[in-house]
Amino acid sequence: MGFVSTKELLTIRNLRTSFRIKDTFYPAVDDVSLTLRKNEILAIVGESGCGKSTLATSIVGLHNSIHTKVEGEILYNNQNLANLTEVQFNKLRGNDIGFIFQDPLSALNPLMRIGEQIAEGLIYHTKLNKKQREARVLELLEQVGISNASRVANQFPHQLSGGMRQRVMIAIALSGKPAIIVADEPTTALDVTIQAQILDLLKSLQDEIQSGIILITHDLGVVAEIADRVAVMYAGEIIEEAPVIELFRNPKHPYTRSLLNSIPQTHSENEKLEIIQGMVPSLMKLPREGCRFSSRVPWLDESVHEKNPKLHEVGPGHLVRCTCWQHFYFEDKEGSVNG
Amino acid sequence: MANKNKKTVENFKSESSPPTGIQVVLREFKKDKLAMFSFLGIIALMVAVFVIASWIIDKEAVMKINLIERFTEPGVSGYILGADEAGRDMFGQLIIGAKNSLLIAIAITILANVVGITLGIIMGYYGGFIDNFFMRIIDFFITLPTLMIIIVVVTIVPKYGITELIFIIAAFQWMSTARLVRSKALSEARRDYISASKTMGTSDFAIMFKGLLPNLSSLLIVEVTLNFAGNVGIETGLSFLGFGLPPSTPSLGTLISYAMNPIILSSKWWIWLPASILILVLMLGINYVGQALRRSADAKQRLG
Known part of the structure; x- marks a missing residue:
């Protein structure tokens, strides 16, 4: 386990995210306060419908402001992410905050080559030219353990296996060397052997770039394996x-x-x-x-x-x-x- | 390293993978001989029309009135398809008319679809208020009697030629595309990969036109092709009714409208029949191509 700094990276205070149902707002995340430190993996666990994913998407500002209300404070670098406009958010997303989706197949654009998708963030956040971006894409792909990077960069998502797709997702999230990575059930759509590989990968990459990870999961095995701290959520x-x-x-x-x-x-005699x-x-x-x-x-x-x-x-x-x-x-x- | 990369790419190509994009379309056309034939025919026809009309035929000479040669029958004294009541060469008029009609149809298709696709994507992507607002405008436009309004505008506008006609027709053609694109964009824009793009800091504009648009392409190719066939028909219909192009600018519609004269309709077939057949062949051909494209866009309907 890496050294967890005491410096607070992300501070969530009294976060309340409510969805509008028939003109009434119902909070799916209710008064949540959390802190994330540098080089820490904070796991958020709970069963389906507890508001874990809503919490994650609130942090990266994926909510539609008409149907969803995000109140409270999400402090990062003295900025309250809950009040940012889209344009301000776009400067942070992909650069300071990376997001890993649950199902890599649906989270990758089916008609864009892998290389282009990884380069997407680089276009907006770096001044690299095309050649340098291509080099960086290959570097990222190799970093996430894809052996023939140049081939994969030219392929489409449907040509990759599930584990490779999730590796690509991680490469995309890492492209801006983000300080915070929000991983929304990154291993749920994968089988058990691949899960372990992906977790190892996440852990080793974190050691490299020293970012804080918020790991949303309902798998306590995953939590025990890589988390530093755990928050259990129930009903928001x-x-x-x-x-x-x-x-x-x-x-x-x-x-x-x-x-x-x-x-x-497995070793219990209780069959129930x-x-x-x-x-x-x-x-x-x-x-x-x-x-x-x-x-x-x-x-x-x-x-x-x-x-x-x-x-x-x-x-x-x-x-x-x-x-x-x-x-x-x-x-x-x-x-x-x-x- | 570069050499090695090239090699791996080649290796990959030899691996079997499910047919994608253009391969599916090619297979579909191979299976459907009629569509294949139509496609090649239309391309050949269009190239021929544009080449002959632009470089081989002298428009001035064709449109010159020569009353002595009035109603010359086909094949007589150098008139391949005869001459009309003013002694103008019908073959030349047919080619120039076809070129004008095709140009108008292409221009309308491009104009109407650019507007329709752009609006449709914006509506589908943002949803909510923007979607509602533009949908109501579209609803309003759809209830308007298009033909009547075009006829009124044509009568009012004093100087009136190909450009004006294109804009007037296009103004009433973008709604169906916008509606269609919007419905697909609505569902597509709620997919994870759009959110994933957002988490990379991509701007809305880039997501809409670089991320979302290609994913609507299968729908759009079909829509645009079939629209094109329809637009050839609309221009022709208007000209036939006398509200399209002025007689000095030949188009397939003006040629066919000669058939309104009973004498020409009954005894001078060479004046209106070639244009009618050309229209029929064009629209049928484009439709066959469009249907083949539609089948290749939908795995359930594919033949190949």
């Missing part, structure tokens, strides 16, 4: 935040513990897959007060939840929302507090 809120080792050794919030509990264990009851409440039906997780732990007494759950510091860098974790037990193991 961060419910637990801790250094990775602390989170896996000492999970506090019922949701985190349920998530960890539901990882299938552990699940979390119910599902994430939809955006419009989300309770706006009280503990948002309470509907999924109905066996707990109402009184264990806070009225207005806040993040409480329970250890160095370890934050937990609500007080219900102190009283939580798994339903089928009634009475045992440790689960």
